[in-house]
Amino acid sequence: xxxxxxxxxxxxxxxxxxxxxxxxxxxxxxxxxxxxxxxxxxxxxxxxxxxxxxxxxxxxxxxxxxxxxxxxxxxxxxxxxxxxxxxxxxxxxxxxxxxxxxxxxxxxxxxxxxxxxxxxxxxxxxxxxxxxxxxxxxxxxxxxxxxxxxxxxxxxxxxxxxxxxxxxxxxxxxxxxxxxxxxxxxxxxxxx
Amino acid sequence: xxxxxxxxxxxxxxxxxxxxxxxxxxxxxxxxxxxxxxxxxxxxxxxxxxxxxxxxxxxxxxxxxxxxxxxxxxxxxxxxxxxxxxxxxxxxxxxxxxxxxxxx
Numbered sequence: 540x541x542x543x544x545x546x547x548x549x550x551x552x553x554x555x556x557x558x559x560x561x562x563x564x565x566x567x568x569x570x571x572x573x574x575x576x577x578x579x580x581x582x583x584x585x586x587x588x589x590x591x592x593x594x595x596x597x598x599x600x601x602x603x604x605x606x607x608x609x610x611x612x613x614x615x616x617x618x619x620x621x622x623x624x625x626x627x628x629x630x631x632x633x634x635x636x637x638x639x640x641x642x643x644x645x646x647x648x649x650x651x652x653x654x655x656x657x658x659x660x661x662x663x664x665x666x667x668x669x670x671x672x673x674x675x676x677x678x679x680x681x682x683x684x685x686x687x688x689x690x691x692x693x694x695x696x697x698x699x700x701x702x703x704x705x706x707x708x709x710x711x712x713x714x715x716x717x718x719x720x721x722x723x724x725x726x727x728x729x730x731x
Numbered sequence: 732x733x734x735x736x737x738x739x740x741x742x743x744x745x746x747x748x749x750x751x752x753x754x755x756x757x758x759x760x761x762x763x764x765x766x767x768x769x770x771x772x773x774x775x776x777x778x779x780x781x782x783x784x785x786x787x788x789x790x791x792x793x794x795x796x797x798x799x800x801x802x803x804x805x806x807x808x809x810x811x812x813x814x815x816x817x818x819x820x821x822x823x824x825x826x827x828x829x830x831x832x833x834x835x
Contacts, residue, residue: 554770561762569757583758587765594769657753665748672745688749723742 542606549597561590564607568614574689575618577655577670585621589614608699611692615682615700622674625651649674672722680715683708 540548548556568589572582592613600609649671658666673681682701686692692700698708820826 554766557766557769558762561765565757565761565765569761570754573755579755583761586757586761587768590765591769655752655755657755659751659753662748662751665745666752669745669748689752719746720742723745724738727738727741 543602546597546600546602546606549593550600552594557590557594560593564610565590568610571611571614571686571690572618573655573657574685575615576621576651577653577658577666578651579654579656581621581651585617586614589617592617604699608696611696611700615686619678619682626674668723668726672719672726675722676715676718679711680718683711684715684719687712 545556545559549560565586569582569586572585572589573579576582576585589610593610596613600606604612649667653663653667653670655666673684676684679701683697686697686700687694694705694708694712697703698705701708703711817826
């Protein structure tokens with residue numbers, strides 16, 4: 540079946556087409572989600588939302604990009620939306636704890652509880668530091684760095700997903716690396 | 732206090748830690764869960780009968796209704812009710828002025 544025919548079947552809401560879509564994409568979408576949100580339950584919830592969004596918005600898919608790119612775009616947006624919401628919630632809870640003089644139970648400033656089964660226990664602290672530093676990068680840098688370094692996407696794929704030129708992706712990645720080093724240096728300086 | 736060499740080494744280790752992350756498999760029931768969710772969603776029925784009733788027309792309709800109400804209110808104020816009742820009373824001989832008493 541060609542991609543055009545497959546998209547047509549998806550638009551017709553064919554159950555078989557969605558079975559195939561999930562077989563082909565569930566691992567990829569989940570992989571991207573867990574790269575952005577290092578918590579298995581949260582990542583699965585976001586991945587589920589992605590497929591629901593694909594189901595609801597497939598009629599609006601004009602075919603200007605590949606289906607894969609479109610799905611990854613939805614995935615990235617859903618992850619960013621989740622992170623933004625969680626960060627806002629954290630900020631609100633922090634403000635509330637200040638105003639009510641209550642001591643917050645969750646003192647960490649990271650947006651989720653780290654629960655990444657792919658991280659071995661001895662490296663957990665390193666990864667916790669890394670994920671925190673990534674979450675403090677500007678959004679565009681966070682996206683490019685996560686998609687390339689954690690999700691293993693090529694610059695070309697990232698350029699298509701983010702609608703940027705290849706050189707722009709490279710330059711964002713360069714700045715992301717520099718900023719990440721700065722963030723980590725300041726973190727380790729404060730630690731000791 | 733750590734030296735800058737040690738800090739740099741920590742930074743390097745942290746950045747290299749990316750490579751040690753293993754692939755996580757999605758839950759075995761994920762597919763079923765998603766399929767169940769998407770095929771149980773009641774389809775939103777987009778009503779086509781009211782699509783012509785755009786916000787502009789809605790606003791114009793509201794303005795018309797308001798204007799008609801104001802006109803009607805003004806007309807009621809200039810009441811002709813008493814005048815009509817008097818005419819009716821006169822024509823049927825019910826008016827006090829025109830009452831003819833048989834017993835004078």
